[in-house]
Amino acid sequence: MFSSEPVLIGRHTALLTVRQMADADRLSVAAGVSSFELMSSAGAAVANEIQRHWTLRPVVVLCGPGNNGGDGFVTAHWLAKAGWPVRVAMLGSRFSLKGEARQHSQRWKGDVEALSPSVLEGAELIVDALFGAGLSRPLEGPALETLAAAGLGSVPIVAIDTPSGVIGDTGEALGAVRAVLTVTFFRKKPGHLLLPGRDLCGEVVVADIGTPKAVADAIAPLAFENHPELWLANLPRARADTDKHRRGHALIFGGYPMTGAARLAGRGAARAGAGLTTIAVPEIALPIYAAALDSIMVRPWVTPEDFGHLLNGSRFSAWLIGPGAGVDKETFGHVLAMLATGRPTVIDADAITAFQDDPGALDRAIHGPCILTPHEGEFRRVFDPFGDKLTRTRAAARRSGAVVVLKGSDTVIAAPDGRAIINANAPSTLAAAGSGDVLSGIILGLLAQGMTAFASAAAGVWLHGAAAAEFGPGLLAEDLPDLLPAVFRRLYS
Template identity: 45%
Template sequence: MAVNHTDLFPPSAMQAIDAAAIANGLCGRGLMERAGAAVAAAALRHWPEMKRALVLCGPGNNGGDGHVAARHLSAAGVKVERFGLAAKAGSDAAWALGRFPGAVADLALCRPEAGDLVIDALFGAGLDRALEGDVAVLIERVNAAAVPVLAVDLPSGVSGRTGRPTGPCFTAERTVTFAAQKPGHVLLPGRALCGAVEVADIGFPARMLTAPAPVSINHPALYLPHLRGPDAAAHKYSRGHLVVFSGPLISGGAARMAAEAGLKAGAGLVSLATPPAAVMAQAAHVTAVMQRSIDGLETLEGWLDDRRLAAFILGPGFGADATSAARARAYAAAVASAGRRLVLDADGLSAFTGHGETLHAIGAAIPLVLTPHEGEFRRLFAPLAEDKTLSKIERAQAAAARGAAIVVYKGADTVIAAPDGRAAVNVDAPAWLATAGSGDVLAGLIGALLVQGMPAFEAACAGVAMHAAAARRHGPGLTAEDLIAAVRPLPLTAA
């Protein structure tokens, strides 16, 4: 018996596991029994004082779980009222109803009142079309009544594959799902609509809970095997030299923050590659971070003869005008020709709008990490961003393939994706990370992990985790400068 706490299972994969389990001798009704019991237990644990449990039961297995939960709650002395849609004759849901016969009122009659708990067992994670009619009306009524909702598997009306509402949907205070989470539990807005998620063990053996695709929550096992602390004989060059391209005089702060974050994250040395006109301004600010005046491509190519320059960050505050964009493309190509690692962020990403093939060629040549926020993603991958059928995970995977790069698709639900289909969703970044310059810090963290020799996907996952950990460590009121100060190396062992 097991729960898979880290991998994400799209609804189709969960259905396949369900079918395989039953084909292998597990009893479908037994799964439903344990699912319903887990829901009832959660209801009793979190709402011990509930006046009534209003259990809304759909026609499928989700509704079956609801009937089982209703039976257990009634046996525990809770006043239970059921509302629902008829279960198909012969189905497990009909069997579950048969074990607890009694009135199942029409959905239109459901009137939640203060003190009630609504248990939403209408539809599960596989829902792929908008809920209409009585169900839609009831959802609006329940949401307006401001009574707590406990969702079974996923709030009805939310897609388990994308996390997006297909139409009207419940807003749950808690959700009990089974065996493993689906993408809809962690991608926004699904994550917020689920409330607190509990994953119940309903009896699948661990060997059956292997993910069909390498898509998971961003968790330490993804990057721990590649994370190293400095060994006792380390020197600064063995820890790696990171270079951050600085923008012009007016916008040097972004590169400086990336550089300082890189030092905090363990790069042995960090240098700003600064246009001559901005050197004095940067010199007035930086201390441990070094500088090199770079007046054009030729100077850069000369400097690239120094093999110790391991990775580059290009984009924070670099300049968005056509001249800067052309320079960004030329610098990125030079870094790629020299076989170094590269993080493209901010203006460095926008510079490649309409230059997808060049970007792909760079990604094919070197380890390349792209860190777009929503706006940059839309600019760089316009058709993908507009495809409303895709989930954020699927969009990030497609962008990674298109750019031959690791894509860190930022936001409150940052997705890290690789061209080979690996993807991870970060779920523990606090909202106070949404502050000017925090993306520049993230670029610095990823750059620092790249110079220390981590493979690009793992470096991106670890960088995103380190960024979120620093923000949590500081707490609300965070500025990007505070964020840098709060950065600590990630623990080398799982917590």
């Protein structure tokens, strides 16, 4: 059903799995760039970043038994050549290294100490070149002991690829300690953005190591870091000949007695550019909504038939249900009625939880553009809670046929066809009551203007984070809609 949606292309924001990065190296070699050159460039890039971030000081480079260790030997070589006092410690013997890693280790003419916490003595900078992103088991033995000791101190750690113990595909931490700087190559991996990996990576620098540009196209990644380059070309813009009706009419189901959530969503939709925004409310709630809203219209409904008439009309271009709706059979029925129209629909909060006893009913009802925006608790009530966040969100989108936005500091947006976007611009100030309601409204506003479901979700999540960053500490959910115009001005300039 989403096959007509354009595939979002983000050459520089693409995320590669560990296997895809190995494919990138293999394709680079096939294109004429040797593995030796790639490793040489990688280690040199790490050394350059270290010299850019710090003044000369004693360094210890912790090398592992694979290619990450080879990168470490190159880093040590270039730092020593620049006059830095460098010690190298290794897990195992350098003679067990293979291929280009062994070649580069042979260029190091200094001592190689056995890995243990004692090698950290006197170091004022630590380079973690033990394992990188490819590790799939918990750290143990001297690696775990040495990194744990490093993590207890105040000496900055620089990680090559990822901090050892951070799983590149998932962001899971299996004994990792926090780096202040991580240098990775060609493209980021999901683990650089998914928590807790993102926090453990510190600043992430993506270095160019000579991978041919054609390699990214050949790999055809399906995961991306959220960025305007993915959706800016499709972001709705008011033209000189545009009137309010052509900018879309958003309809929100307004609950009672929890009225604030829908009002926040309404303001989000309007600020996102919807030409008209209406909140349909139970008649008893009309005075409350009407007194609190100006440009946002309020429509009362008394009977289910009244609500049905609203949905069957042609004036509305997209709808939202969930904020303040209540978890009951009435909400369950309203969701099914909205989905039955086939029009673009955003389902949030209570409207998701309403299906906790019959998740299959929700899946069966979705046959048009639909976006689900659960937080972790709501997600677990209707979808499989097991697995890493990226995998779970993709599976939920595939099962339901909807775009799924699994909210959090590392929000994941997934489409039924496997495309996924990880968002990383959300400040911690968004952990405030009502901010999710504003987000669902922003997404609705974009959807009402004709943006596709996947692009609306991605753009809405990014705009939400950017608006929060505008404000800083002390943010309230009601501040968010009024911060959007400044974000749009920068995007359009």
